Amino acid sequence: MFEFQIHSKDGLSRTGTLNTPHGTIKTPVFMPVGTLGSVKGLTQEELLAIDAEIILSNTYHLFLRPGEKLIKENDGLHKWINWPKPMLTDSGGYQVFSLGGKRGQSRVKIDENGVKFTSHIDGSKHYLTPEKAIQIQHDLGADIIMAFDECAPADSTKEYFKKALTRTHNWLERCVKEHKGHEEKQALFGIVQGGLFADLRKESAEFVNSLNLPGNAIGGLSVGESKEDMDAMIKATIPHLSENKPRYLMGVGTPEDLLNGVEQGIDMFDCVNPTRIARHGTFYNFDGQFSIKNEQFKNDTSPLCPELEYPGNHYSRSYIRHLFREKEMLALRLLSINNLKFLINLMQLIRANIEQGTFQEFKTTFLERFNSKK
């Protein structure tokens, strides 16, 4: 189980397949995010129809509501939400810090053992440890689960990042220990941290890689840093991660970031961006990123992205603009499915071009057109 095979390479980018108990994922892959067990506005059948290979859910959210025990009683997340294909859960590490209150304030307290935090929903108190995060993910039952890490705030000192890194590495070892006996059912990925410090990223990559887990992730990026910084941190990390293990760049998801990540040898991505911007009226097509609210679409009979095939792609921009302005749910559905299909289709094109050895030309041509209207 969890065999990762590389099929072709083009520069540092590669295509591959990752086996899981719920099927095989083609990489590089973009994973739609269903925070609470639902990719906002879409059914799981629609996700299948747009060729989603794997979806992600958030442990932090499901732990708070409805609770992992209810999901376990309902035979796990796959069964409960009717999703037949692979699934990944994060560990809650990132959300504990971003949603559970601000550091230094009383709402989040971190020590060597774990993290005390306050629910963003009802203010109730909770305590997460590496062991607990893994137990919850065992109950949820996703194919791929993530280690519990500390994602230090971007403005922390290097000293603090070092301390957080030591803790993250200790916690990773505890996660691996807690996961013993479950390795055939669920793949545990470690997470490289280290902020924007190349030496810490290297140190972290070497440590995480040394545990020989079925996959390695890069965390703590796409949190407000520049594209150059993100790129530099990926470059500082990749050489220290096994060639023959999938590499997952967490929380990354604009078309340009996906292309840049693949170029560096990243295999997996996730991001709430495509559905979040959809809810604000923004859609992707090959000519760029547009707001459906714009006057230019008032009488536009074209679909959002004429080149894409997906359920609902025959509705016109004129109609969707009207629906969005009137706050009709259907607008959010149609914009969301368009944006997800756009990224999934982009990954399909990326894979085809890696296989043909034309990734660089594809990237250049794609971005030229995508950025042409800016």
Add this chain to the structure above:
Amino acid sequence: MFEFQIHSKDGLSRTGTLNTPHGTIKTPVFMPVGTLGSVKGLTQEELLAIDAEIILSNTYHLFLRPGEKLIKENDGLHKWINWPKPMLTDSGGYQVFSLGGKRGQSRVKIDENGVKFTSHIDGSKHYLTPEKAIQIQHDLGADIIMAFDECAPADSTKEYFKKALTRTHNWLERCVKEHKGHEEKQALFGIVQGGLFADLRKESAEFVNSLNLPGNAIGGLSVGESKEDMDAMIKATIPHLSENKPRYLMGVGTPEDLLNGVEQGIDMFDCVNPTRIARHGTFYNFDGQFSIKNEQFKNDTSPLCPELEYPGNHYSRSYIRHLFREKEMLALRLLSINNLKFLINLMQLIRANIEQGTFQEFKTTFLERFNSKK
């Protein structure tokens, strides 16, 4: 065009077919309401999948936004919203009074020629006349269009209802005149008014019926009156409407009201109820009307209504309850499609039972079970 054929009778209830330019409607029929050109949360493909025969849109709303001219420029409502089957638009009469401001206040001013009102969206001033209401509906292009009527407030005096009725009848004649030359493309239905006064209902039915339009509607009911009053007004009206014309009871839509209406010989119904209650977490099944928020559904793996087949009917009550509590859009979609399919399926059962001459038994059995949990 617009030929209405009665196929079988059982007491006063009957099954039939109504031909329109966009296909044939089987009656009795329930028409889902897509106020702004969208049945809230669903795609038109989903409406086809649940066997919706005809949908309704609101002239008042579309006139204000995006404006009927935009829809005409986009080849009419059918094309613009991608709906291939029959469609009905109301005249805006009801909404002008219910949304355009309260009578006696400055926001709605009615005279013999028409109605001045204030947009509920932006406070802009508008003027609707019978002619204008018909012209807008010509631009929208629905198969069935409605006369512009005055729906007097339920607490008006009989004297006022008489005055409003005279006006409504005058307006109907002006609508018929304005519609000249369009009769083959769009069927104009007249509307019987008269409040809760049996003699006025009779007078109105006789007048409306005398114009020999392709269909007759009963308006001004389901506005807060008792079931007995609604029933009495239908009884006072039906005998004065042609047997061989479809009868449309406007704005009516609970399962019990549909059964009572069919029993009296009604052929068409519309109501926002099934999707509106869905957005508040309420769903129908054969055992009654339930709130998905209830604790009893926490671990309930059954679908909302196990007997119904529709896209999404495999999602469990447990999952949908979680989605609803978390304000996930998908909950509203699934509850809405369930409720619409429930009413459409009820009409299918009603038609089958009329054809078998078992309508009364069906009604009794259905309501016994439906009301058993009350």
